[in-house]
Amino acid sequence: MRISQLSAASGVPIPTIKYYLREGLLPAGEQTAATRAEYGERHLRRLRLIRALLEVGRLPIAAIRKVLSAVDDPELSMHQVLGTAHYAIAPTAEPHPGDDRWSEARDRADRMIAGLGWRVDPDAPTRDELAQAMLTLGELGMPATGEALLPYAEAAMRLVSEHEIGTIRASGTREEAVQALVVGTVVHGRVLDVMRRLAQESASAGIFGDGTGKAPAP
Amino acid sequence: MRISQLSAASGVPIPTIKYYLREGLLPAGEQTAATRAEYGERHLRRLRLIRALLEVGRLPIAAIRKVLSAVDDPELSMHQVLGTAHYAIAPTAEPHPGDDRWSEARDRADRMIAGLGWRVDPDAPTRDELAQAMLTLGELGMPATGEALLPYAEAAMRLVSEHEIGTIRASGTREEAVQALVVGTVVHGRVLDVMRRLAQESASAGIFGDGTGKAPAP
DNA sequence: ATCCATTGGCTAGCTGTACTATCCAACAGT
DNA sequence: ACTGTTGGATAGTACAGCTAGCCAATGGAT
Structure with a gap:
């Protein structure tokens, strides 16, 4: 899964995902090349958890x-x-x-x-x-x-x-x-x-x- | 009660009280002169309510x-x-x-x-x-x-x-x-x-x- | 083999919220 | 008369949570 698919699947905009990566909320994807990384099901679940804590829990x-x-x-x-x-x-x-x-x-x-x-x-x-x-x-x-x-x-x-x-x-x-x-x-x-x-x-x-x-x- | 006493009684800094006045959270005191206004018990209670909603209620x-x-x-x-x-x-x-x-x-x-x-x-x-x-x-x-x-x-x-x-x-x-x-x-x-x-x-x-x-x- | 949109990584900017800070002139009490 | 506070106004700050733009390196489609 690339970042655009992760974004589509989670509903979170790409720049926001990048922001979470920078902030260390989301672990980096597996680097497959200098400008390519692969994300998995784990990243999607983690992203949903982040949004849950943020939007529902207001943390x-x-x-x-x-x-x-x-x-x-x-x-x-x-x-x-x-x-x-x-x-x-x-x-x-x-x-x-x-x-x-x-x-x-x-x-x-x-x-x-x-x-x-x-x-x-x-x-x-x-x-x-x-x-x-x-x-x-x-x-x-x-x-x-x-x-x-x-x-x-x-x-x-x-x-x-x-x-x-x-x-x-x-x-x-x-x-x-x-x-x-x-x-x-x-x-x-x-x-x-x-x-x-x-x-x-x-x-x-x-x-x-x-x-x-x-x-x-x- | 002048604004400084209101501040002391409530624990809210004067600039913040002024801010609440501007924002219309707190009604103006009774003007006794161009540069003098008198606040009462009602203002103190209102201020406490504001702080309660703000700090405890997070509104x-x-x-x-x-x-x-x-x-x-x-x-x-x-x-x-x-x-x-x-x-x-x-x-x-x-x-x-x-x-x-x-x-x-x-x-x-x-x-x-x-x-x-x-x-x-x-x-x-x-x-x-x-x-x-x-x-x-x-x-x-x-x-x-x-x-x-x-x-x-x-x-x-x-x-x-x-x-x-x-x-x-x-x-x-x-x-x-x-x-x-x-x-x-x-x-x-x-x-x-x-x-x-x-x-x-x-x-x-x-x-x-x-x-x-x-x-x-x- | 050659495009060209996409990606990762970077820095910078934006928006909203809740205050603070500063200034100034008009008083009130001594 | 003096001194220190007050009200009113304007401007600035600090933080959070994004959002935007740029750039070089791909990599899949042609």
């Missing part, structure tokens, strides 16, 4: 590169790949040095995680994300106690333990399993978010009138 | 402006405000003109929503987001059938119907209720996503060894 290019190099590293365990993906997903947090409200929120986040009995790396950036959300809710005058957020934790836990684990365990090769893990982390996150908004709209239509007036066109 | 400025003008429009019903927020959250979709795989995915998304009995506007961009996610999963060779996604739908529905509706109904004034609605849509979405990743990491630690090796530092 920046730099984060995608990190995730992919973890995926490609056969030394890493599943748990380590997942950790890398989680690190990459989390926004590169600006530090909150000595901010009292911040460290208090961070404490509450840590206590909540401990209270749920979850085993989470003490340095996981996800902890910071939770703290940030709790802090923000508090500043907006909304309930951000462990109790108010418990339903979210329970829903997440049930989903992961009853459904996602099974999906990953069903995978065969390491490559398949790792992809299922990464896609599961990123794309299923979007799926859940979308489902929640759909359920919200549906519930809203039932409660606050509906029918006559739709939202104004953008 | 672009243009989307925030739309959401806020819907929030401020007393003509709009709750359902309409929610619709506006949903429109603003959804990425401005690039059109897929006549793409067969796309329209097939969109059909499957529509059928899934119908099958769940949800009342969702036929033009809601959320439908496109679901279709996009299903299409992507399919291209990655992962199950994207209604059955595979049902657990997400059920979790979302349970969460919304058992928890979020109550939170919104408990609000007093329209302004409070509308804010609870918007924040609920955006920030609680992040909360759920974060919870899911935490639950995932915890489950992963339990299943795929752990302890010794952490994810490599970024």
Whole structure:
């Protein structure tokens, strides 16, 4: 497969593929001559994975590169790949040095995680994300106690333990399993978010009138 | 309150506040003289809401402006405000003109929503987001059938119907209720996503060894 | 054997987003 | 009267994610 066919098969423009090659997201094709390289099925799959992480998962290019190099590293365990993906997903947090409200929120986040009995790396950036959300809710005058957020934790836990684990365990090769893990982390996150908004709209239509007036066109 | 106090109270730099004023995200203060304006509690709350939508919800400025003008429009019903927020959250979709795989995915998304009995506007961009996610999963060779996604739908529905509706109904004034609605849509979405990743990491630690090796530092 | 479109590799430019920086004149408080 | 802040305006910055153009070397069609 040459680059033009790769482009046609994936829907990604050639200059963009060249860009991904430059950025190290996509491994180079097999050079058959000075100005000729051959791409395979692997490149196509990789390209689709990149677009999935980019368009559905909204990950920046730099984060995608990190995730992919973890995926490609056969030394890493599943748990380590997942950790890398989680690190990459989390926004590169600006530090909150000595901010009292911040460290208090961070404490509450840590206590909540401990209270749920979850085993989470003490340095996981996800902890910071939770703290940030709790802090923000508090500043907006909304309930951000462990109790108010418990339903979210329970829903997440049930989903992961009853459904996602099974999906990953069903995978065969390491490559398949790792992809299922990464896609599961990123794309299923979007799926859940979308489902929640759909359920919200549906519930809203039932409660606050509906029918006559739709939202104004953008 | 002058602009410097508003800045100190909110943690947002003065030039950024000026920028928000220019962009119409923040209403102008009350002019007391040619070079003096007074800001109030309302401005502080609005600023916090902007930062919440920006930092936690990751909404672009243009989307925030739309959401806020819907929030401020007393003509709009709750359902309409929610619709506006949903429109603003959804990425401005690039059109897929006549793409067969796309329209097939969109059909499957529509059928899934119908099958769940949800009342969702036929033009809601959320439908496109679901279709996009299903299409992507399919291209990655992962199950994207209604059955595979049902657990997400059920979790979302349970969460919304058992928890979020109550939170919104408990609000007093329209302004409070509308804010609870918007924040609920955006920030609680992040909360759920974060919870899911935490639950995932915890489950992963339990299943795929752990302890010794952490994810490599970024 | 000879074209000429395609390819890989390179550098440079573009678009959009979210800010920052600088300037200036009009004040307000001392 | 002085000094330091404020509002308003314009211009510039930094980053992300492409996109465009060029060039010499092919390699399949004629």
